Amino acid sequence: MPDQRDEQLAYCALENLEVVREFEDAGYSGKFLERPDLDELRDLVATGGADLVVVSKRDRLARGLYAGYLKNEFKRHGVELMALDSRTEDTPYGALLENTLDNFSEFERFMIADRMRRGKRSKAKQGKLVACPQPDYGFRYDEARDGYEVDELRMALIRRIFRMVGVEGMTLNAVARRLEAEGIPAPRGGGTWNRPILRKFVLSDVYLRHSYEEVTKIVTSEVAATLDHSAHYGISWYGKQRHTHSREVRVKDGKKTYPRIKKSVDAPREEWIGVPVPDPGIPQEWVLAARKIIEKNEKVSNCGRRFWELTGGILRCAACGGAMATNFIKPRQIGYYRCGKRYRLGKHACSQGKNFRAEETETTGWEFVSGILKNPQRLRRGLDEMLDRERASASQGPGEEEEVWLKKLSEHEVQEERLLDLYLEGKLEVDRYGARVSQLKQARKTIEEELGRIGDRASHIEHLEQDRDALLNHYSRIATDRLDKLEPEERNRVYKMMNLTVLAHANDNLEVKWILGGDPCRDNATLLPDSCRTRGT
Numbered sequence: 001m002p003d004q005r006d007e008q009l010a011y012c013a014l015e016n017l018e019v020v021r022e023f024e025d026a027g028y029s030g031k032f033l034e035r036p037d038l039d040e041l042r043d044l045v046a047t048g049g050a051d052l053v054v055v056s057k058r059d060r061l062a063r064g065l066y067a068g069y070l071k072n073e074f075k076r077h078g079v080e081l082m083a084l085d086s087r088t089e090d091t092p093y094g095a096l097l098e099n100t101l102d103n104f105s106e107f108e109r110f111m112i113a114d115r116m117r118r119g120k121r122s123k124a125k126q127g128k129l130v131a132c133p134q135p136d137y138g139f140r141y142d143e144a145r146d147g148y149e150v151d152e153l154r155m156a157l158i159r160r161i162f163r164m165v166g167v168e169g170m171t172l173n174a175v176a177r178r179l180e181a182e183g184i185p186a187p188r189g190g191g192t193w194n195r196p197i198l199r200k201f202v203l204s205d206v207y208l209r210h211s212y213e214e215v216t217k218i219v220t221s222e223v224a225a226t227l228d229h230s231a232h233y234g235i236s237w238y239g240k241q242r243h244t245h246s247r248e249v250r251v252k253d254g255k256k257t258y259p260r261i262k263k264s265v266d267a268p269r270e271e272w273i274g275v276p277v278p279d280p281g282i283p284q285e286w287v288l289a290a291r292k293i294i295e296k297n298e299k300v301s302n303c304g305r306r307f308w309e310l311t312g313g314i315l316r317c318a319a320c321g322g323a324m325a326t327n328f329i330k331p332r333q334i335g336y337y338r339c340g341k342r343y344r345l346g347k348h349a350c351s352q353g354k355n356f357r358a359e360e361t362e363t364t365g366w367e368f369v370s371g372i373l374k375n376p377q378r379l380r381r382g383l384d385e386m387l388d389r390e391r392a393s394a395s396q397g398p399g400e401e402e403e404v405w406l407k408k409l410s411e412h413e414v415q416e417e418r419l420l421d422l423y424l425e426g427k428l429e430v431d432r433y434g435a436r437v438s439q440l441k442q443a444r445k446t447i448e449e450e451l452g453r454i455g456d457r458a459s460h461i462e463h464l465e466q467d468r469d470a471l472l473n474h475y476s477r478i479a480t481d482r483l484d485k486l487e488p489e490e491r492n493r494v495y496k497m498m499n500l501t502v503l504a505h506a507n508d509n510l511e512v513k514w515i516l517g518g519d520p521c522r523d524n525a526t527l528l529p530d531s532c533r534t535r536g537t
């Protein structure tokens with residue numbers, strides 16, 4: 001931010017500090033440590049390139065506990081962190097953080113994960129592979145498991161696939177059928193070859209031959225120095241996606257659970273790290289031709305493309321719980337939803353082989369949802385139930401916690417009084433009295449801050465209440481006829497806001513749950529597509 005930058009530069013000028021480097025990380029949330037500029041800043045600190053790090057806002061560097069974590073990390077390298085917005089509260093806040101951090105096993109796990117992530121990135125930067133359970137088809141790991149060797153037998157199959165697509169112009173479906181007919185096992189076992197697997201092969205740069213000159217543009221000069229000038233290499237990209245793990249609190253049957261949530265987002269291309277792998281031996285023009293052909297195919301199928309409003313995890317297979325995948329039959333111009341797991345992994349993966357007509361399924365789902373939205377009372381009821389659950393989960397744990405801290409606080413008060421008594425009775429010297437009192441004061445401060453933190457949670461509930469009111473206001477103002485004209489994209493957005501789940505049952509029934517934040521609420525219904533009846537339970 002320009003004004004933040006001005007503030008920082010002004011501070012540096014005032015304190016007579018030399019600016020070594022500026023970091024920005026525009027567009028990245030302080031919620032995550034996985035940020036390119038932050039990574040470089042941490043490297044700079046680790047290599048002794050700076051004495052002081054100046055930020056305008058502590059939470060812009062990193063939110064919450066992470067800020068304390070970074071501060072400690074910098075401290076270990078003898079570097080001070082100066083947050084211009086919290087210069088005064090820095091000491092007690094920091095002390096409090098250090099006290100409470102130990103209690104967070106969650107945090108411990110985060111630290112390990114973060115260290116591993118940084119370790120992996122630096123490994124990839126050194127031109128080494130970061131091993132995952134399965135190597136790319138046609139390669140095997142070397143003994144150190146940080147490089148590839150070509151698996152000639154399997155690579156011959158990859159070579160053949162590129163010839164079929166790139167030279168002979170076969171479609172991916174035709175290739176899949178051919179391989180299945182020949183009984184060639186698929187990469188993950190089983191006999192089912194499908195388009196996504198083949199597509200991944202065609203687009204993967206491990207199979208694209210790069211000359212030494214091309215590779216030098218991708219890797220660092222240190223890595224390039226280890227390569228053979230006359231050889232060719234494939235490229236394995238590290239860090240194409242950024243993963244974040246978190247825990248969510250859910251209340252089920254009055255008990256709290258903490259499911260682990262993994263979210264993956266595509267990382268921008270400039271963050272990828274290329275690792276050279278041995279020459280796959282497939283002519284470059286075959287690979288490029290194959291890519292061109294599947295690109296063209298995709299454009300063709302785009303013509304018949306529709307927006308699938310129940311995608312994004314909304315429509316799920318009732319048999320296996322997995323998300324339903326889509327299938328568009330071009331000649332008949334009809335779209336279907338089908339179990340994605342069964343389609344990807346084969347018949348053994350899920351028992352439900354039923355196809356659901358997209359149009360009917362979507363209409364039924366929307367009639368149910370717009371029914372709720374057109375009835376503000378019903379919407380309010382669902383939102384209120386969600387809030388009740390949230391309140392219950394907040395009052396369970398924190399209530400006890402608050403009690404513990406309040407008890408500690410009163411114990412402290414008793415101790416303080418006892419000390420004073422001893423002092424007044426002349427049984428305690430003034431120095432020892434003073435030392436004990438300041439100890440107690442410090443501890444008391446920690447307790448009071450803890451109590452404050454618990455209070456913050458209550459304000460979270462207040463926010464939720466405001467959200468509910470906003471949602472209610474928004475949708476009760478949308479006129480009924482406008483609701484009926486919402487575009488599929490907009491409907492999809494509404495579904496996601498409501499946390500809608502539709503389970504597709506083999507008997508054609510759709511089971512609908514709309515959840516806002518927690519468990520299914522009373523509005524769950526079973527829909528029969530033929531009659532579009534809704535039945536409250």
Ligand SMILES: [Zn+2]
Pocket residue numbers: 317318319320321322339340341342350351352
């Ligand atoms: Zn299924």
